[in-house]
Amino acid sequence: MSQTFSVITPIDGSVLLERAYASDNQVAAALTAARDARHGWRATTLTERIALVGRAVDWLVANKVRAADAITRQIGRPISQSPGEIGGLEERARYMMAIADEGLADIRPTTKAGFERFLRRKPLGTVLVLAPWNYPFLTAINTLVPALIAGNTVILKHSSQTPLVAELFDEAFRSAGLPAGVFQILHLDHDATLKLVGAPEIDFVAFTGSVDGGRAVQQAAGRRFIGVGLELGGKDPAYVRNDADLPSAIDNLVDGAFFNAGQSCCAVERIYVHRRHYKDFVDGFVELTRAYRFGNPLDSKTNLGPMVRASAADSVRRQIAAAVTAGAKALIPAGHFAVDAPGSAYLAPQVLVGVDHTMSVMCDESFGPVIGIMPVNDDLDAVRLMNDSRYGLTASIWTRDRDAAIRFGEAIDTGTVFMNRCDYLDPALAWTGAKDSGRGVSLSVLGYAQLTRVKSFHLKG
Structure with a gap:
């Protein structure tokens, strides 16, 4: 040894x-x-x-x-x-x-x-x-x-x-x-x-x-x-409700998914969007993701660096590839971020649509810069999918309706429920988890x- x-x-x-x-x-x-x-x-x-x-x-x-x-x-x-x-x-x-x-x-x-x-x-x-x-x-x-x-x-x-x-x-x-x-x-x-x-x-x-x-x-x-x-671990979900402030939800959820290269316990790892907003949300999410300055973390202009090690990045690459093989569509084209280098710790952010809960990327912890986005019909549909996980650390709901957020939070099996924010620990509140x-x-x-x-x-x- x-x-x-x-x-x-x-x-x-x-x-x-x-x-x-x-x-x-x-x-x-x-x-x-x-x-x-x-x-x-x-x-x-x-x-x-x-x-x-x-x-x-x-x-x-x-x-x-x-x-x-x-x-x-x-x-x-x-x-x-x-x-x-x-x-x-x-x-x-x-x-x-x-x-x-x-x-x-x-x-x-x-x-x-x-x-x-x-x-x-x-x-x-x-x-x-x-x-x-x-x-x-x-x-x-x-x-x-x-x-x-x-x-x-x-x-x-x-x-x-x-x-x-x-x-x-x-x-x-x-x-x-x-x-x-x-x-x-x-x-x-x-x-x-x-x-x-x-x-x-x-x-x-x-x-x-x-x-x-x-x-x-x-x-x-x-x-x-x-x-x-x-x-x-966590596989923290977000739900963008039909009354959400869409620009704010996009801005915060992109950051919640990709900050620290997605290597956060409470990173947003799956997003459910009301059909009313689905296309506009995805378009805005992709546009903001493509604007990241991805590269050497010692450069003060960089705002997205490598993952912690090449093996971790390769694991996420395999998860993305499996989803695409199963029918998902990757919206960030290969080559958009020139630094992305297969076999290295540098993994560019990726946005997937056409995903479902048969895919690892929507069920298993990714702990990397990838997000799957699914449309939902209503609150009940969102609750069902958000609870369809062995994890329960945090969940976020994006809405203008405070009472709906509390009702929604009561139905979600997590340690923390956020309304109109994510990926944050408030020291005045208990940090705790449910399930795995x-x-x-x-x-x-x-x-x-x-x-x-x-x-x-x-x-x-």
Whole structure:
């Protein structure tokens, strides 16, 4: 088994950097350090913990240029867009700090004569965060901030595609002055990660990744009675209703489908359009898609870069080809984007019509820059098709009718329903999924509940 790993940049396929995997002794030392740091960290006041975490966030914001460069070189997101992830990190972190008092406050039932009763939230112990590469700062911060503020120690194992992000987090928390052992990072391969999940020193696991990865994590933790938060795949649908503001829907849904080369957990992956708007919507969608500036992500004019790796792009190419063979029509002609290079990470955006739910592109997660668009007759037709999926992360409806959007949202099996927006996490709302999109909650006051246990106090006067 290799003791090192290499990061291949999708920009040109070269080796960006190499790192050593942590040894068994280093993993054991990290677990011991996290355990030894628990008492002192949870004894620190909430105000002090918030201040220390806030200083780490300040450091990351001050080093936005370094962070953005790391994102672009490791995953290929355009440098014109990468700084925005640090803005999102700051928004989520500041919000979770601001609501910490509420999220961790004692819960007091109605008064009972002669008794004092309350429920108090206590830290779980050591939280293991398994973070993915696609939004490497944002996905990690969802758990890191509330876990630390709640008094847990944290070990971060980041994707082997984005070790620089883990190292920047480590530098930020060291700069902030967190006590030794409170926050640590480990570079691990797949087998070592699953072994760590099952370690008795780990008290909670937060995993963001594929459905298969989630099953492996759940199985590894299954011998122990610990919590596992799973944010998994998605095949997020959108419905453009007959009363939609069409230009706004087109503009937002093109971005929702293709931002980050479609490599977003909540990217729009299938669109259903009322027949009244279908032709105009497709025409406008294709026109805007053709206007993308697709190319080298280090060019400040680029707004669509490569996928994370050539194998991922080839997988989407096969999905597109299978759909076309089955009768779909590809509306972006070959050669329109000169950078598109079969066998490379550079995959141009594609719009498919003539699709149906017998095709993988409408049922299986693509996680790339392709979208299928289908006409529907009415709301009931849209609901039926949107629910025809093993995933349930987000769904969006484009309408001028707020009450219809709520009725529609009640009928859709997803964790989040959007009206006239998509592909966004509001830190005030719970981020959660249904069906194969996972389980558990991050963000909002409920994010603190997942990272603590409740102790009941029953005091007789």
